[in-house]
Amino acid sequence: MTDRLFRKAASSVALVTFPALLFAQEVSKAEASSPSAGLTSMLPMMAIMFVAVYFLMIRPEQKKQKEKQAMLQAIKKGDRVLTNAGILGTVGSVKDNTMMIKIAENTVVEFAKSAVTTVVNKDGTEKQSDGAADGEKK
Numbered sequence: 001m002t003d004r005l006f007r008k009a010a011s012s013v014a015l016v017t018f019p020a021l022l023f024a025q026e027v028s029k030a031e032a033s034s035p036s037a038g039l040t041s042m043l044p045m046m047a048i049m050f051v052a053v054y055f056l057m058i059r060p061e062q063k064k065q066k067e068k069q070a071m072l073q074a075i076k077k078g079d080r081v082l083t084n085a086g087i088l089g090t091v092g093s094v095k096d097n098t099m100m101i102k103i104a105e106n107t108v109v110e111f112a113k114s115a116v117t118t119v120v121n122k123d124g125t126e127k128q129s130d131g132a133a134d135g136e137k138k
Helices: 002-031 035-074 132-136
Strands: 080-083 088-094 098-104 107-112 116-120
Touching: 035 116
Parallel strands: none
Antiparallel strands: 080 088, 080 116, 088 098, 098 107
């Protein structure tokens, strides 16, 4: 998913950059008459490139961080979670920054909350964030 987003962003930036290079060649001809004309004519293009980078890379990453933070705050006892180490278990207790996860009979491991990547249903699929799956729990 991240590679696909990166490729999409790179191709979009390339589409914005190519006209900028053509525009820069015309500006270099204009710089011979006035050195300040080159700077003022490049500022709008730099602003367009910043806006493109913001909407294609920075904003989606911030949205993803907010979603993960909300998911971590909503974890409660009895949820099945998948950690970044690939361990699937059931949450036994939740503390401020850590949680106890039962991974087997008589085996409980303490993990940092940040180690949890997803909350999963009993059938192994990712839990919906709209709260509809909360009613299915026992």
